[in-house]
Amino acid sequence: MTAIDQGFAQDRPSGMLDWLLSFRRTMARADNGVSASRAIPAQPPLLLDTPVQPGFRPTPQQVQDNDPRPLSMGAMAAPIKPISLRRDSIYNAFNTAMPVSDRHGLAGRNSELERLVEAIVVQRKHAVIFGTRGSGKTSLARVFGDLADEAGCIALYGSASGDADFDSLFRPFLTELPMSAAGQERARKLMNEPLDVTRLAALLVEDVKQRSILILDEYDRVKSDEAKSDVATLLKLLTDIHSPVQVVLVGIAGDVDGLIAAHPSLRRHIAPQRVAAIPKPELERLLLSCAANAALHLDPDALDALAGAAMGSPYHARLFGMQAALITEAGGRDRMTLSDVDHGLASALEDWAEMSGATHALFRRVLWDATTSRRMIALAGVAASQMSTISFDRLVRLGDEVLGGGSVNQQLAADAMRRLEPALTAMPGGELFMFEDTLAPQFLLLMAKQPVAAAPPPPTPAEEMRAMLKGVDGL
Numbered sequence: 001m002t003a004i005d006q007g008f009a010q011d012r013p014s015g016m017l018d019w020l021l022s023f024r025r026t027m028a029r030a031d032n033g034v035s036a037s038r039a040i041p042a043q044p045p046l047l048l049d050t051p052v053q054p055g056f057r058p059t060p061q062q063v064q065d066n067d068p069r070p071l072s073m074g075a076m077a078a079p080i081k082p083i084s085l086r087r088d089s090i091y092n093a094f095n096t097a098m099p100v101s102d103r104h105g106l107a108g109r110n111s112e113l114e115r116l117v118e119a120i121v122v123q124r125k126h127a128v129i130f131g132t133r134g135s136g137k138t139s140l141a142r143v144f145g146d147l148a149d150e151a152g153c154i155a156l157y158g159s160a161s162g163d164a165d166f167d168s169l170f171r172p173f174l175t176e177l178p179m180s181a182a183g184q185e186r187a188r189k190l191m192n193e194p195l196d197v198t199r200l201a202a203l204l205v206e207d208v209k210q211r212s213i214l215i216l217d218e219y220d221r222v223k224s225d226e227a228k229s230d231v232a233t234l235l236k237l238l239t240d241i242h243s244p245v246q247v248v249l250v251g252i253a254g255d256v257d258g259l260i261a262a263h264p265s266l267r268r269h270i271a272p273q274r275v276a277a278i279p280k281p282e283l284e285r286l287l288l289s290c291a292a293n294a295a296l297h298l299d300p301d302a303l304d305a306l307a308g309a310a311m312g313s314p315y316h317a318r319l320f321g322m323q324a325a326l327i328t329e330a331g332g333r334d335r336m337t338l339s340d341v342d343h344g345l346a347s348a349l350e351d352w353a354e355m356s357g358a359t360h361a362l363f364r365r366v367l368w369d370a371t372t373s374r375r376m377i378a379l380a381g382v383a384a385s386q387m388s389t390i391s392f393d394r395l396v397r398l399g400d401e402v403l404g405g406g407s408v409n410q411q412l413a414a415d416a417m418r419r420l421e422p423a424l425t426a427m428p429g430g431e432l433f434m435f436e437d438t439l440a441p442q443f444l445l446l447m448a449k450q451p452v453a454a455a456p457p458p459p460t461p462a463e464e465m466r467a468m469l470k471g472v473d474g475l
């Protein structure tokens with residue numbers, strides 16, 4: 001599959017850890033010694049150009065030099081932890097930042113792949129791949145693209161940005177599409193003119209000479225309603241005139257409507273592909289292979305706890321696995337225990353709290369205040385991880401099935417929905433809700449499992465400000 005460089009930054013689920021990861025990797029690259037003899041006379045070299053052996057301090061010769069000293073770890077007042085190759089291999093093995101590109105690395109998605117091939121390659125439908133952040137949409141789309149290539153299609157992959165209009169969504173594909181000579185000439189002319197739906201549809205239908213699939217990732221970021229409506233029109237036109245080009249839209253959403261406002265006549269021609277929770281045994285297989293790559297063994301109860309906490313999300317499985325593996329490594333062991341997992345989950349939660357302060361503070365407050373509906377609130381997290389979306393009705397039904405208790409669930413579900421509301425966004429239609437931070441449900445459950453704190457959570461900045469305003473105009 002060909003990836004189109006649209007010049008947009010890839011917005012992967014990332015954070016401190018991934019930043020650290022890339023930092024360590026860059027350090028490790030510097031270790032290769034490639035830059036050992038590189039000397040830039042006017043300026044001392046930057047830290048990343050300084051060769052540093054993993055696990056060792058700078059050699060005495062480096063430190064004794066009277067030449068201007070490069071900014072290096074040796075020059076720091078307090079030495080930081082030596083860089084360990086073992087940790088580097090843990091970051092690599094459990095990497096949460098890179099989508100899977102090899103089908104052998106894709107856990108638990110065989111039926112999704114089969115369905116996509118059948119719908120897009122065989123039945124020539126367009127498709128919408130949707131799910132939460134970190135559920136594996138990009139990974140699925142990329143591996144599907146490779147399968148489509150093997151089936152004789154040309155799969156092109158691009159990624160959208162928030163300010164994209166119709167032109168910028170599709171123009172990058174033009175130069176890569178397999179076109180007749182006349183088509184290439186036409187495409188060249190289009191380079192100097194705005195690209196509209198009719199022109200693009202005509203070009204795709206008349207001049208593309210091989211089955212092609214345009215995969216447009218991060219489509220949820222597109223803000224312009226006009227662009228989205230143009231895309232829907234393009235899909236309809238391509239369908240009506242039996243185009244050799246199919247479009248696959250990929251993005252965060254709870255359903256097809258969350259990604260594209262499709263007219264009923266178009267709906268029949270779009271294959272919806274939810275990227276759902278991965279079954280636990282498959283997630284365990286994924287964790288075992290990550291651990292094997294990091295030369296670690298997993299105790300069965302540690303594996304069970306990791307896969308359980310991830311609740312079907314490959315991103316969380318890798319993140320939790322990585323944190324637990326770092327605890328194992330810090331203890332100088334190569335077998336991960338349940339206690340390592342407990343500590344790893346706690347540090348994953350700490351990192352998330354740092355990055356998602358407002359949501360964390362809200363969950364803390366909600367779990368503290370909601371004495372009777374704590375279970376229902378935790379169930380909302382579980383439901384969101386399994387179904388992407390929650391609603392009052394869904395919680396009542398699940399409450400009856402999972403918690404028992406009968407009619408009290410109506411009141412508990414209403415209370416849970418009301419308390420969680422600031423962290424939720426309504427889906428089109430207004431009945432279903434997703435957590436705005438779609439990575440949050442797993443952390444909500446981790447928090448709900450913690451013992452209830454003895455003291456109430458500290459006031460949020462908003463609460464502090466409200467206290468300061470006390471006495472103003474009746475407040």
Ligand SMILES: Nc1ncnc2c1ncn2[C@@H]1O[C@H](COP(=O)(O)OP(=O)(O)O)[C@@H](O)[C@H]1O
Nearest residue numbers: 096098100106107134135136137138139314315
């Ligand atoms: N089926 C899978 N098997 C193994 N790892 C996966 C799978 N799906 C996703 N991952 C991993 O989970 C993380 C998030 O995947 P990604 O495809 O970027 O998710 P999304 O596009 O939905 O945000 C990446 O580290 C990726 O390697």
Ligand SMILES: [Mg+2]
Nearest residue numbers: 137138139217
């Ligand atoms: Mg993605």
